[in-house]
Amino acid sequence: MGHNGRMGRPNRQAERRAEILRAAKAVAVRDGAAGTTLRAIATQAGMEPPAVLYYYAGVSEIIRELVFASSDAFIERVESAVEEAADPIAGLRAAIVAGTTGGLDSHDSRVLYEFWPASLRDESMNDADRVLDQREAAIYERIIQRGVDNGSFRPALEPRDLASALVALEDGLVMDILNGTKSRDEVVSLICAVAERLVDTPLTNTEPG
The missing domain is CATH 1.10.357.10 (Tetracycline Repressor, domain 2)
Structure with a gap:
């Protein structure tokens, strides 16, 4: 996934994806499937929606x-x-x-x-x-x-x-x-x-x- 000289990036990307996943779980438990939107996940993760889309293709993938x-x-x-x-x-x-x-x-x-x-x-x-x-x-x-x-x-x-x-x-x-x-x-x-x-x-x- 990563390239030589950029050793930290794959780990950081995995960490951010995990954070987004934890945020999605919190939203799903609190608001249900209907409330698990990209904006709700991003807010829970302390991010803007476009930033979430850097790590995931969309809410369906999450x-x-x-x-x-x-x-x-x-x-x-x-x-x-x-x-x-x-x-x-x-x-x-x-x-x-x-x-x-x-x-x-x-x-x-x-x-x-x-x-x-x-x-x-x-x-x-x-x-x-x-x-x-x-x-x-x-x-x-x-x-x-x-x-x-x-x-x-x-x-x-x-x-x-x-x-x-x-x-x-x-x-x-x-x-x-x-x-x-x-x-x-x-x-x-x-x-x-x-x-x-x-x-x-x-x-x-x-x-x-």
């Missing part, structure tokens, strides 16, 4: 990068939670807890849900949504398959289908947390109750988080 960054951060939290689990039963509960609540405090879940409707019209945003679901479903599938292999789970569906169903259930119920109709604990308990029926095994009853 939003796409923000969505992909939030997706990556979300998956990293789920993977980290699962890695700490001692067995498939604990792993499945850890995946449910992290998948349901892991993006709330960081506002990554808010970002993903705010811009989800854009995936209906924007192919690259649709890719982000689809890839996120595939990555999370793959985590669930690995856990379920391990549980099948060691005799912990007797799933009612094929592991891949069960994993997809759990991700879809999570997608719908996290919206209830965001809009205030259900608490985190209520949603975790509900998804765990469904998962228990689907794998025919009680899950470890530890406090979420």
Whole structure:
């Protein structure tokens, strides 16, 4: 990206892009998708709109990068939670807890849900949504398959289908947390109750988080 003799510039450009991305996230959380405009992002970043356009081609590019960054951060939290689990039963509960609540405090879940409707019209945003679901479903599938292999789970569906169903259930119920109709604990308990029926095994009853 850079040239010899201009060593500082690529790092500075990356820093400014990161600052703009943080500003966009703050605006999205505060004002929603409709309020995430170029001017709002620039104001939040302490810049003029033309200066933002030096680093990004436009607000659509900023939003796409923000969505992909939030997706990556979300998956990293789920993977980290699962890695700490001692067995498939604990792993499945850890995946449910992290998948349901892991993006709330960081506002990554808010970002993903705010811009989800854009995936209906924007192919690259649709890719982000689809890839996120595939990555999370793959985590669930690995856990379920391990549980099948060691005799912990007797799933009612094929592991891949069960994993997809759990991700879809999570997608719908996290919206209830965001809009205030259900608490985190209520949603975790509900998804765990469904998962228990689907794998025919009680899950470890530890406090979420």
